Amino acid sequence: MIGYIVKRLIVVIPLLLVMALFTFIFMQKTAGSFYDSLRMDPLISQQTIDYYENLYHLDRPLSVQFLHWVANLFRLEFGYSFYYNIPVIHVIKGRLWNTFILSLASLILTWSVALPLGVWAALRRNRLIDRLIQLLSYIGLSTPSFLLAILLMYGASQTGWLPLGGMRSAHYEELSILGQWWDLLKHMAIPAVCLSVYSIGSLQRLMRGNMLETLRQQYLLTARAKGLPENRVIYVHALRNAVNPLITILGYSFSSLLSGAALLEIIYGWPGLGNLMLTAVRSKDVYLVMASFMMSGILFLIGNLLADILLAKCDPRIRYE
Amino acid sequence: MNNTPKTTNKQPGLWGYLRRNRLAWTGVVILGLLYFCAVCADFVSPYSYLDENRDYSFCPPTPIRLVDSDGRWQRPFVYGMTMGFDRDYRRVYEIDASRKYPLRFLVKAEPYKIMGLIPGSRRLFGVEEPGRLYLWGADSRGRDLFSRILYGGRVSLFIGLIGVAISFTIGLIIGGIAGYFGGKTDEILMRMCEMFMMVPGFYLLLALRAVVPPEFNSVQVFVSIVVILAFIGWAGLARIIRGMCLSLREREYVMAAKAMGVSDFQIILRHILPHTLSYSIVAIMLSIPSYIIMESALSFLGLGIQDPFASWGNLLSEAMGIVQIKFAPWILLPGLFIFLSVMSFNVIGDTLRDYLDPRLKAENRNM
Numbered sequence: 001m002i003g004y005i006v007k008r009l010i011v012v013i014p015l016l017l018v019m020a021l022f023t024f025i026f027m028q029k030t031a032g033s034f035y036d037s038l039r040m041d042p043l044i045s046q047q048t049i050d051y052y053e054n055l056y057h058l059d060r061p062l063s064v065q066f067l068h069w070v071a072n073l074f075r076l077e078f079g080y081s082f083y084y085n086i087p088v089i090h091v092i093k094g095r096l097w098n099t100f101i102l103s104l105a106s107l108i109l110t111w112s113v114a115l116p117l118g119v120w121a122a123l124r125r126n127r128l129i130d131r132l133i134q135l136l137s138y139i140g141l142s143t144p145s146f147l148l149a150i151l152l153m154y155g156a157s158q159t160g161w162l163p164l165g166g167m168r169s170a171h172y173e174e175l176s177i178l179g180q181w182w183d184l185l186k187h188m189a190i191p192a193v194c195l196s197v198y199s200i201g202s203l204q205r206l207m208r209g210n211m212l213e214t215l216r217q218q219y220l221l222t223a224r225a226k227g228l229p230e231n232r233v234i235y236v237h238a239l240r241n242a243v244n245p246l247i248t249i250l251g252y253s254f255s256s257l258l259s260g261a262a263l264l265e266i267i268y269g270w271p272g273l274g275n276l277m278l279t280a281v282r283s284k285d286v287y288l289v290m291a292s293f294m295m296s297g298i299l300f301l302i303g304n305l306l307a308d309i310l311l312a313k314c315d316p317r318i319r320y321e
Numbered sequence: 322m323n324n325t326p327k328t329t330n331k332q333p334g335l336w337g338y339l340r341r342n343r344l345a346w347t348g349v350v351i352l353g354l355l356y357f358c359a360v361c362a363d364f365v366s367p368y369s370y371l372d373e374n375r376d377y378s379f380c381p382p383t384p385i386r387l388v389d390s391d392g393r394w395q396r397p398f399v400y401g402m403t404m405g406f407d408r409d410y411r412r413v414y415e416i417d418a419s420r421k422y423p424l425r426f427l428v429k430a431e432p433y434k435i436m437g438l439i440p441g442s443r444r445l446f447g448v449e450e451p452g453r454l455y456l457w458g459a460d461s462r463g464r465d466l467f468s469r470i471l472y473g474g475r476v477s478l479f480i481g482l483i484g485v486a487i488s489f490t491i492g493l494i495i496g497g498i499a500g501y502f503g504g505k506t507d508e509i510l511m512r513m514c515e516m517f518m519m520v521p522g523f524y525l526l527l528a529l530r531a532v533v534p535p536e537f538n539s540v541q542v543f544v545s546i547v548v549i550l551a552f553i554g555w556a557g558l559a560r561i562i563r564g565m566c567l568s569l570r571e572r573e574y575v576m577a578a579k580a581m582g583v584s585d586f587q588i589i590l591r592h593i594l595p596h597t598l599s600y601s602i603v604a605i606m607l608s609i610p611s612y613i614i615m616e617s618a619l620s621f622l623g624l625g626i627q628d629p630f631a632s633w634g635n636l637l638s639e640a641m642g643i644v645q646i647k648f649a650p651w652i653l654l655p656g657l658f659i660f661l662s663v664m665s666f667n668v669i670g671d672t673l674r675d676y677l678d679p680r681l682k683a684e685n686r687n688m
Contacts, residue, residue: 260523
């Protein structure tokens with residue numbers, strides 16, 4: 001098991017580098033560069049641009065630029081952001097944290113609502129409550145998050161209950177610790193709910209499906225036949241097996257979570273990684289884009305690895321050689 | 322998929338099954354109608370998607386009337402609208418009962434070609450020129466929202482079908498091979514998957530969208546968005562299929578097939594992949610909508626289909642200015658269409674799953 005984890009982590013490094021290389025080529029080979037737009041600005045002299053291009057080695061051949069960047073990686077430097085003129089890592093750090101808490105809030109909301117709902121629906125199959133849960137899931141699955149965000153923001157603008165965007169109120173610094181948390185939660189409410197509605201619907205359905213499938217298995221018949229109490233049959237024997245396939249999805253959901261978060265960040269003005277990425281891609285801030293990609297890649301891999309380990313722990317039939 | 326209906330000699334065919342399920346049938350009808358209207362948008366809609374009249378910016382819907390202001394019954398007609406400003410200098414439109422425009426059918430219009438094939442020069446209905454027919458209101462440039470929604474359906478509805486066809490074929494094959502063979506093959510294929518999955522789809526979408534040259538025309542942008550979406554979509558599916566195959570290949574019937582000398586490819590195709598079917602069907606039906614939503618999201622942000630052309634997402638982008646919703650609530654209508662089509666796909670997908678999963682069916686009969 002430990003060998004497997006170490007192997008995975010080692011394999012990841014070249015993978016990340018290949019990804020960075022692709023990003024680099026993509027960013028460099030497409031029309032325009034960051035300094036092209038500055039060149040049009042009569043207020044910025046050619047010397048300034050030359051100075052920066054020299055500073056960031058932009059006057060060297062592309063291969064040298066890339067190798068230079070890779071060499072710096074080993075010193076944990078991810079290059080400089082052209083726009084902010086500070087190391088990329090400083091730009092990303094705060095943004096990454098913002099995205100992380102938004103995603104975490106959504107993840108907790110999703111799993112804590114979807115799993116119980118799915119199990120409940122499966123146990124009350126075809127009854128009224130099951131139908132109701134399925135109907136709500138359909139509606140949740142079919143409402144695009146950005147549409148929901150617009151509707152909720154419109155509601156918020158009419159009632160004034162929730163802030164309309166951003167992450168902090170203007171008077172955030174003056175609030176007490178508790179007040180700051182409350183402020184953050186209020187700002188988080190709309191994007192986190194919009195982010196979770198789809199995944200609650202789909203996870204609930206998968207959970208219900210798996211649970212129903214597990215309930216038909218013969219080992220449950222055996223468990224009942226040998227006289228186990230019904231609660232134990234369902235919550236220990238059935239539930240554990242029904243959750244297994246979802247664990248793979250947990251690892252996968254990290255990346256879709258970041259994706260969904262990116263969209264909502266842009267709409268809601270949440271200062272996260274996705275929001276940063278959009279501006280970076282648009283302004284061709286090459287190293288910022290590469291580093292954002294790598295960060296999201298690392299996040300995804302950690303999630304995936306955790307899911308793999310969790311799956312192996314839960315299901316002894318799955319072996320990793 | 323072709324070896325599944327064999328067990329169903331007593332059951333009605335797929336079509337009959339869909340037909341008997343009221344909810345699913347509603348979905349089929351809605352989708353059928355939407356696809357028909359989208360394909361024949363040139364004929365069904367009263368205006369072209371380009372037809373703008375800036376005097377009617379955010380003009381409210383003009384209902385088709387049968388009774389005029391004096392209470393007399395007439396042929397269907399619409400009243401003219403006059404624009405004015407209220408005290409806050411907002412545009413307000415008032416019905417001008419002195420101008421009546423009868424609704425005409427099969428009116429002559431600019432010649433068009435339905436999907437570039439069938440030529441025509443008449444539209445199903447419309448009103449004469451100084452009058453404007455806004456069934457569902459107008460957008461900021463005074464273009465008819467009803468027409469633009471129909472035209473937008475072409476992009477929004479077809480992007481899902483094409484995208485899922487590409488990504489699903491790749492995902493199923495690669496997932497099956499990786500899960501079944503395991504070892505080195507699995508390792509290499511999964512690393513490949515991870516390359517695609519490591520970056521969240523939306524980030525990849527943003528980056529790849531930046532690669533598409535700005536001088537591309539609308540068709541080229543459409544195609545490149547489909548390709549980008551499919552490119553992102555297959556890896557997730559492959560990984561899940563592979564996860565299922567990992568445990569499926571340990572089952573006795575796979576051992577039996579192996580012992581009988583069935584070739585690996587046959588085992589994957591006939592004995593392993595069919596077991597992932599009930600999941601895959603749900604996955605297909607869940608992913609067509611996600612393509613529709615992804616395209617809408619991209620266009621909503623102004624990164625997908627660009628303005629003179631319509632897609633449901635880019636129509637909805639007018640609602641981005643939250644305040645506008647209060648004065649022109651009809652700009653949310655494209656969202657309703659995204660919702661309806663996605664909902665229909667979900668409902669049909671579920672019904673399909675019930676049909677294709679014989680074990681579930683057996684249980685249904687007993688109950």
